[in-house]
Amino acid sequence: MISPAVAIVGAGPAGCYAADQIARKLPGARIDVFDRLPTPFGLVRGGVAPDHQGTKNIVRQFERTFQKPAVRFLGNVEIGRDLDVAELAANYDAVIAASGALEDRALDIPGEDLPGVVGSGRFVAWYNGIPGAADLSPLLRARSVAVIGNGNVALDIVRLLGKDRAALEATDMARPALEAFAASPVTDLWLVGRRGPAQASFTSAELAELGELPRVSIRLDAAGLPPEPPPGLDEAAARTVARNLEILRGFAALPDAGLPVRLHLLFHAMPVAVTGTAGAERLVLAPGPEGPRGRSPGNPFEIPADLVVTAIGYRSRPIPGLPFDDSRGIIANEGGRVAPGIFATGWCRRGPQGVIPANRADAIGVADQVVAELAASPGEGRPGPGAIDALLHARGVETVGFPGWKRIDAAESARAIGRPREKFIHVADLLSVANGT
C-alpha cells in the first residue's frame, strides 16, 4: 500500500491530537497540519488566559507530535484563502477540519454595534497577541466594564482586569494589551449572568481566584444565593454547584475593604440593550424570573458600562467548500463525517464546549474513523505534500514549519525579561523570526 497522505486544517488541540493518533495507527502516513497563523496550538496560545501558564504546558505534548518525521506543521496557510478544500481533497487521501470556533456569538440586542461593545473572542485574541486582532487599547479607557457571561472565559476577563502591572508582567499577555490593562482607570467591574448562580458554568478553582485579587473588593447580594444546588443534577455537577455556592457565600460575607476596584456579581440579569451617544455608556438589564430580592421581575435597570465584553459563546467560521450547519454554528457533520474522505473534529465539529482534554477523545474517535476508512480502501495514494508544496510556492505563500515555530518560541523566550515569553504579534515579525526573511 502506498503511504496515505492526510491533511488536517487547524493546529489547535483537536488537530494535534488527531495528527498524533493517525501517526501512531498508520506508521508511514504523511500528515500535514495547516494553520492560518504562523504559530501552532490554537487557543492554547490564543485563548487560555495568560496568567494560567500551567495550562499551556500541554504544548510540550503537541510538540512531540510535530517532532515525528511523518507530521509536518504548515503555518501561515489559510484554507479558503491560500488553498481550497478541493485542492486538499485532490492531493490527500483524507482531510480533517479542526478549525475551532473563531467567531463571537451575537447578543442580538439594540446597541450591540456601538463602539465599546466587543466579543470576548476578539478581546481575548487581542490580549493574547493573535495577529489580526484589532488594537483595542482605547477601549481600556473605560471606568466601568460589564462582562456578560457566566463561564470561565468571563472569569478570565474580569480577573485579568482586576490585576495590577506587577501581576500582569508575570504573564505572557501581549505587550500593547499589558500596557493598556496596566494603565486602565477601571473602578467597577460587572460580571453579568442571565441565569442564576447555580446555573453558572464556572469551575470552582477559577471562581475562587476572584477572591484572591489584592486590589478588588467583591459585591454580591447573599439573598440571591440558593441554599443548595437544585435537584436533578448528576453527582459531579451537584458537587461543583455546591462548592461554587459556598465560594459565592464567602464572597458575599466579605467586608467592603474599600479597594480601588469593585467587582459586582449580578445573576438573573438579562441584557436588553446597550445605550450611549458616541459609544457604550450603559447596559440595560431585565431581572430574570427569579430576580434578586428588591427588584420586581421584568422591571429593567441600568448599570454604567463604557466597555461591554460579551462572553456568551462562539461559532465556527465557515470554510468555503465544506457544508455548514448555520443553526449550530459548526461544520455540518455526522459523528465527525462531513463528506466522503472529509472529517471534522474539535470545536468545529461539536461546538465551543469542553476544555482542552475533551478534544482528545473526540480527535481520537475521528482519527480512528479515518484510519479504518484508509485501511478499507487504500486508494491509489494521492500526491500529498510534494504537490501542495509546489502549489503554495507558486502562489508565493510563505509557510512556517515546525523548526520555524521553534525559532519563534526561542526568540520570544529570549527577549522576555522576568516573563514567560514576550510574544511577537504581527505576521511580518513572526515570519521574519521563523524564516529569517
Ligand SMILES: Cc1cc2nc3c(=O)[nH]c(=O)nc-3n(C[C@H](O)[C@H](O)[C@H](O)COP(=O)(O)OP(=O)(O)OC[C@H]3O[C@@H](n4cnc5c(N)ncnc54)[C@H](O)[C@@H]3O)c2cc1C
Ligand atoms: C478564551 C478561552 C479560554 C480557554 N481556557 C481554557 C483553559 O484554561 N483550559 C482548558 O482546558 N480549555 C480552555 N479553553 C478551551 C480550549 O481552548 C478548547 O477546548 C480547544 O482549544 C478547542 O480546540 P480546537 O482544536 O477545536 O480549536 P482551536 O484551539 O480554536 O484551534 C483551531 C485552529 O484552527 C485554525 N484555523 C481556523 N480556520 C482555519 C483555516 N481556514 N485554515 C487554517 N487554519 C485554520 C486556527 O488558527 C486555530 O489554530 C478556553 C477557550 C477559550 C475560548
